[in-house]
Amino acid sequence: VLRVYKAAVQQTLDILFLPEGREFLTSTDAVSRDSADRTIIAWDFQSAAKISNQIFHERYTCPSLTLHPKESMFVAQTNGNYMALFSAQRPYRINKKKRYEGHKVEGFAVGCEFSPDGTLLVTGSSDGKVFFYNFHTARIIRTLSAHKEACVSAIFHPVLPSLLATCDWAGEIKIWQ
Secondary structure, rough: OOOOOOOOOEEEEEEOOOOOHHHEEEOOOOOOOOOOOOEEEEOHHHHHHHHEOOOOOOOOOOOOOEOOOOOEEEEEOOOOOOOEEEEOOOOOEEEEEEEOOOOOOOOOOOOOEEEOOOOOOEEOOOEEEEEEOOOOOOOOOEEOOOOOEEEEEEEEEEOOOOEEEEEOOOOEEEEEO
């Protein structure tokens, strides 16, 4: 173990290194009726200090974080049935004009990811579907009825970007072209 970071919250749901690796983000389930701080925490990698815990102010947990492959932005999947877009540079501001809506999370730890070229954002859904969003417009451009159970992950192949892997809550994995 090289370093230990103490969030002093319940459960850490995801970790995302920011470009250059000097900072990283964690998402937690530390949401209550009265407070939404510490939902996403920014950390300094070297000092283990918290940089910010006031990044996301809505009262939803964020089970998944993903970094845009070309632009300085990241997306947080929320349990509010939408994905929120943020700047990946301090002060990590949310884009209040752009939300990726239409899929359902409903308490599942549903993941999300960008296509290798950054033009698409893909996510699973609790109804077993896979949603493809245009990154720039936030519009749904395609849905797949992928699984009978909740689709909890959809990920592009790193070398063959026309391939997509999905998996569901019951353990079924499918490869799509």
